[in-house]
Amino acid sequence: MRSKIVVFTDLDGTLLDHNSYSFEDAVPALELTRSLGIPVVICSSKTRAEIEYFRRKLDNREPFISENGGGIFIPKAYFNFDFNYSRETNEYKVVELGTRYETLVEVLNEIRQKTGLHIKGFSDMSVSEIARKCGLSKELAELAKIREYDEPFTVCEDEKASYLVKEEIKRMGFKYTEGGRFFHLTGDNDKGKAVRTLTKLFQRSFPELKTVGIGDSLNDLDMLESVDIPILVKKPDGKYDHRVKLDNLILAGEEGPRGWNRAIINLLQKGKT
Ligand SMILES: [Mg+2]
Structure with a gap:
């Protein structure tokens, strides 16, 4: 991993279109993150099994956060240092923050x-x-x-x-x-707690790490509060979720994956980080 930026992203209504579940409109920005070696970490209310489906489609090998911060799944060889985790599967070390x-x-x-x-x-x-x-x-x-x-x-x-x-x-x-x-x-988990836990692990490799978060709904608020650069995309009705309020919030200007594409390209190409 070469980069000092990590992008935490929601899936439904953010990287994936609310209705079609397609990330097609975000492909240019996804390619840009790949070319810059910036990890895109999925942080969703979806289950491990659903996220794995989309990780395969996205060819994404990064850690991910399932079920609103309930579990953090870290590919076994991802970090080259030891850390505390709750259980191990064939593929991951799992940090569990959620309730059964x-x-x-x-x-x-x-x-x-x-x-x-x-x-x-x-x-x-x-x-x-x-x-x-x-x-x-x-x-x-x-x-x-x-x-x-x-x-x-x-x-x-x-x-x-x-x-x-x-x-x-x-x-x-x-x-x-x-x-x-x-x-x-x-249980006593949310996306923010999981993002902060995973950020601490990334920081052990990169103390100067900058974190970006991008979401569309109330369940993204904790995640957006826990990153350096929070971004909100519009809902399918063309409006922003009014409950997501933060002083430094960047408004993506468009809905779902189109907003994702525009905001991430702006951020990375214009060097606003
Ligand atoms: Mg969402």
Whole structure:
């Protein structure tokens, strides 16, 4: 690794188009990062299995962060020093910051029983239902079901009902965030915590490291707060998520992967870093 810049990126609605899940519009900027040796680290609410699918398509060999900061997956030979990790697989050293999925499903069940609200989690949905709701292929919806640290859910009633659910989640000592399509229940993890943990590892090789973060939704706020250069892309309706507010926030000017392309090229070519 030659670079002193690392880009942390959200997938859904950011590097991937909200509807088509294509990163086509960001290819010029992706090629630029590759030519400059800048690692692009995926930091998504998606599962390990889904991220691996897109890493293969992107030919990306960098570490990645799954399920809203629940797990950090670091290819075994990536860093040439020892560090603390929670478990090992054939390919990765895994730093776990999240709570076991089974516990999260139980918590959501308890809240459903207590409030009587119609809460529907991924664990209640079939593969075809997830495919339909997310506009995913069956293959990808199956990968989305292999969850480890985060339960996406919807509340069928109004906004007041989702507020009640949110309060109950907090009362029980868990966390709540919101992505492009779903609410998310997690343990005491978020994208920011995971980005800061991984940044510390990168800094052991490069103390002068500069970090870039790019996202589109509320669940990216912690990540954007944890980087030197935060970038926000527009939503499919052409607006920015108004809940993402930061003094040094760079607005990408366009939605999803088009915004990704424009902001990253501007940043790297105009030497704004
Ligand atoms: Mg997103």
